[in-house]
Amino acid sequence: MSIRYHIGRFAKLVDRSVHTIRWYEAQGLIPAVGRDAGGRRVYEDEHVEHLLFLERMRRTGMSVAEMRRLTDLSMQGWRTLEARKSVLQDHRAEIEAKIADLSAAVEDIDAKIAFYDEWDRNKRRPRKATGPAQART
Amino acid sequence: MSIRYHIGRFAKLVDRSVHTIRWYEAQGLIPAVGRDAGGRRVYEDEHVEHLLFLERMRRTGMSVAEMRRLTDLSMQGWRTLEARKSVLQDHRAEIEAKIADLSAAVEDIDAKIAFYDEWDRNKRRPRKATGPAQART
């Protein structure tokens, strides 16, 4: 027997606003939401887990369309396991590319900071860039 | 003596559209753009380097507001070196946080895929999650 939540509590659990939760449902990101006698939405632990997973996907750049696809697929049971894996593998590849991009940016920043430091030490702008992509900035 | 470019060539060099370049200038992201006798914008290598650096910052999540701040500061010379370093250090910290988030997401995805694989192998849904944040998805 699982715990049930109304939307306010649910929203807090998954760290989104109540408005956003309703909007997510309208976008097809929350499967099979029940209602109580008064017509209010009722969520269960599975919804929490589903949304926490989606939240991680969202934070790492997955679009609402992709999250909807994942939600759609999971509502169709085991027959869609391969399709779900494929969506996740694609997203995984995107994440790896992003990590590479971010790491490269960290290097650029460090080079720029080193360049500023040298500028500051010598009280004159270094003639040659210390790293990639140096302008007179 | 540096090479000069009109907007079309410039846009190609920094891989943004001509529209976007004009818009960037309106947003204060491109310092001191000259004009030729016919009123057309003229860019130099320094502009290319500045924009390539901003492009890396943009791709890693820096907002237009922050890029404008960086551009403003660099137009004010050596007195703003510390301020520029500080903006870059803040962005660096954000990037590191993003990398951590992305790495965690990769782990979640791998756990989810392992979970799907086990489900597929056993032809029934594993009762316990293989990793964090497992719902019935």
Next chain:
DNA sequence: TATTGACCTAGAGTAGGCTCTAGGATGTTC
């Protein structure tokens, strides 16, 4: 000199992802 292509300005439109408003119903607490 006429066409063609690249450029100009001002401003409107778009996409994604929320975020909020209005007007009303329900449920819990004192």
Next chain:
DNA sequence: GAACATCCTAGAGCCTACTCTAGGTCAATA
């Protein structure tokens, strides 16, 4: 039984970062 929190629907509004349109100018080429 009255106040107050929480919920409901439908739909408008907002923010960021572009993206495109309209109407025109300028310069190189045929």
